[in-house]
Amino acid sequence: MRSALAFLTAFGALAGAALVGAAPASGVQSSTALAPGVTYRQYDIQGAKGLTHAHVVTVDLRNSHVHLGLLYPGAVAARAPVSQLADQQGAVAGVNGDFFNITETQHPGVEATGSTDGPAITHGHVLKAAVPDGQRFGPALPPGTSTRDVLGVGSDHRARLDGMTLTGSIRTPAGRLPLGGLNQFALPVGSIGAFTSDWGSVSRIRATCGTDTDRAAPCSTDTYEVTVRGGRVVATADSPGTGAIAKGTTVLVGREAGAQKLRKFAKGERVEVTHGLVAAHSRIPYSFALGGYPVLRGGKPPAGLDDTTAAVRTAVGIANGGKRVYLFALDGAPDYRKGLTIAEVAAAMRSLGSTDAFSLDGGGSTTLVTRAPGASAVTVRNHPSGDAERPVPNGIGVFSRK
Incomplete structure (x- = not known):
């Protein structure tokens, strides 16, 4: 990695809801509770390409009232903005999910499906399997990873990385x-x-x-x-x-x-x-799972993670034996749009305390939403780099029974 990550440590009052076009607050922000076991915060990160801004939702799965689930529009081959999916399903927070078939310019006359590269499970129900590695729409996979890699939560209420x-x-x-x-x-x-x-x-x-x-x-x-x-x-x-x-x-x-x-x-x-x-590594049934690729396993990044291409990113971290999850999304506002390399994302997730971490779709897809206690709708916290939310096929939702 070309430079170490420097986390700014000046604390301030939590900024208001992020609005497209407005400049996000800088510095580390104090956490705010969204629900029992669910908090949100934002802070700056100094990457090799410049300053960027991160938004993080921390989920404590030890709280029996909190669970993670798949956000999706009711069909595999369909898309909707993360905020719409979260509101429709009653989530208190969420991020976008897997890489997907967004265009078919190489096959004139063939419709882009909007379907994801990897597997997907919702409420224990298998929705889809993975496409061949050579057909995926995401960036080149790091060595040792494949379209079959998933992040999911088992019936034991623990998050983990696996292959399906x-x-x-x-x-x-x-x-x-x-x-x-x-x-x-x-x-x-x-x-x-x-x-x-x-x-x-x-x-x-x-x-x-x-x-x-x-x-x-x-x-x-x-x-x-x-x-x-x-x-x-x-x-x-x-x-x-x-x-x-x-x-x-x-x-x-x-x-x-x-x-x-x-x-x-x-x-x-x-x-x-x-x-x-x-599942390749667990006999525990999965309640939910979606695709992407690992950037940390056992506290170590896989060999060959890209350390040159910086971009707006979405990732998920796992800590405390699968009982704590971090939903991580970078800001796409012009001042922060240079983002981080995948190697820097791995370092950022490890700095949060993650032992395992998973990269999801980034760029114009990166979206993190939260719902304030008592609010009827979620707020988009980061600034999507396309200046508006991109419809996506799935995401991770945080749900609370309180």
Whole structure:
């Protein structure tokens, strides 16, 4: 890292709610309580590229009235501003989440799905699996990380980092086929993916574009789609379709070898599709999880973290054996927009007390919101670098029963 982080230590009264276009207060600010076990503060950080400003929500998961959950707009392939998601779900605080499929300029005529790179779980329900590493829309992954990396909270009320791999199959009278994807915007070459009502109404054709190593590769010309309802094939099509999928219905999309296998399915044929996510390191069921990538493990940053490219960032820190969580977002106001490198983010999270930390989508997506006690709506605390909130597919919400 080119310079050590210098945290300014002058304390002052907490500034008022951040408004787009206004200059945030400088210096370390005293904490304010949002709910029992949930506090908010902001402070300056001196990075290698200049001064930046951080906003932090601290969550004490030892408090039985507090929990973390997934903010999302009700569909995998959909987006909404963090403030809207937090208000709709009643969160007292929140930040944006995983990197996502924001544009499809490399595939003219193909709709961007708005779907995330990594897995997602809400209330113990699996929403989606991870795209191949070569298809992700985020920056280059540090060595040893992948799109399967997640941050989540288990049924034991502890936050942790993990990896999640799709498991599933398609059982037919002729035998069992492997499942290669679940509600994801990119399927592995030659595979079959499942799409459920969780996906939304966006076209499924993007799932057959690119390759496992090249996101910009052309869309496949060998595709097939099978609709299964009530355990039987009810429709087939030569290309992926669009529109909402009814509950109890699964749409199978195949590309290349996967498409050739689906062409053998006949209407009325019995088909059973099963799917789930298997955690690499924990047998504790996850109540919520979302994707990103680790920047601290056991108090140490992974080898190869970028220490040259500074930007506005969002991250999450874990401390006290998973019982304390820090939601961290940098300010995107012009005076602070140079931000931090990923290596500096790792150092900042460690300075907060984190032993593990996770990078989420940054830049124009970085948004942190809080709701003052008694307020009917949240306030955007940082200044989004695009001067307005960017709609995002998911985020982390902080919820309190008091």
